[in-house]
Amino acid sequence: MVDGERALRVWLWASLVCNMGIIVTGAVVRLTSSGLGCPTWPKCSEDSYVPHEAYGINGVIEFGNRLLTFVLIIAALGAFIAAWRNRGVRSRLWWITLGIGIGIPFQGVIGGITVLTQLNPFVVALHLLLSVALIVICVWSIQVASRPDRIPVAPLQKAAVIATFVASMLAIWVGTVVTGSGPHAGDLKAVRTGFDIEAVARLHGLSAWLVVALTLVTLWLVRRNAELRKVMLIVLGTVLLQGAIGYIQYFLGVPAVIVALHMVGLSLLTAAVSWPLVITSRSTHADQPGADAPTAVRAS
Incomplete structure (x- = not known):
């Protein structure tokens, strides 16, 4: 059973890493103008599932990203089977891994719709946001498997944690609007949102500063809880790193390499802000903000 539990955690971590990685590889597709490297879906072309030589490197990149969906499916299936073997069908983890498994093919369908709509920026944003949601669920699955005691x-502390998470998701969503309004559309012929890029970039910057402020507030509220303080310091470091990359890409004119790093930061930020959300539970019997860390109670 111990080996089974270890295998379960390995599969859950693999699923998380794969869902984080697909965000970065999707960014590579967009940054290399390979979004329509395969101009149709589910086939790459009207008569072939694989790219023709005429599609060049763009077709290879786009097709390669499509193939990565199967890697995600394998990781999700492994986690699902491991949860079933070790926890049973009535466990919360079984249902969580089932949800992840369902979400990945659905993500593939949305990816197909982005191609069929010629990279409509709002559909592209939805494609990214679903990956963000899957990362959050993967983090939740790891919490359930590794530490049942929240x-x-x-x-007030829980409210601050929730507010930090919500603000982070808001900043990510506004970031997709910025992406849909600026360069690197994924194809030279792809349409843009039509929003003023300077305006939405400033709005994104304000949302990012809101995340920084709420992270600092949360860190102060949990300052005497050693474990949560450590977690929030990691969150703060991730937020500041992502913000620094964002400002660098803005002032350098959004070079592709920095944009790719920003997408790496996005996946790390999503995982980081999700962890304090899933490991804490609101309790009216808990010590007030600033008190020493209480003894954990079973909450899952």
């Missing part, structure tokens, strides 16, 4: 926190 940390009880005072209502």
Whole structure:
């Protein structure tokens, strides 16, 4: 059973890493103008599932990203089977891994719609946001598998954790609007949102500063809880790193390499802000903000 539990955690981590990685590879497709390297879906062309030589490197990149969906499916299936073998069909983890498994093919369908709509920026944004949601669920699955005892926190502390998470998701969503309004559309013929890029970039910057402020507030509220303080310091470091990359790409004119790093930061930020959300539980019996860390109680 111990080996089975270890295998379960390995599969869950693999699923998380794969879902984080697909965000980065999707960015590579967009940054190399390979979004329509395969001009149709589910086939690459009207008469072939694989790219023709005439499609060049763009077809290879786009087709390669499509193939990575199968890697995600394998990781999700492995996690699902491991959860079934070790926890049973009535466990919360079984349902969570089932949800991840369902989400990945659905993600593939949305990816197909992005191609069929000629990279409509709003559909592209939805494609990314679903990957973000899957990362959050993967982090949740790891929490359920590795630490069933959540940390009880005072209502104000939990509210701060939730607010930081929500603000981070808001900043990510606004970031997709910026992406849909600027360069690197994935194809030279792809349409843009029509929004003023300077305006939405400033709005994105404000949302990022809101995340920084709420992270600092949360860190102060949990400052005497050693474990949560460490977690929030990691969140703060991730937020600041992502913000720094964002400003660098803005002032350098959004070079492709920096944009790719920003997408790496996005996946790391999503995982980081999800962890304090899933490991804490609101408790009116918990110590007030600033008190020493209470003893964890079973909450899952």
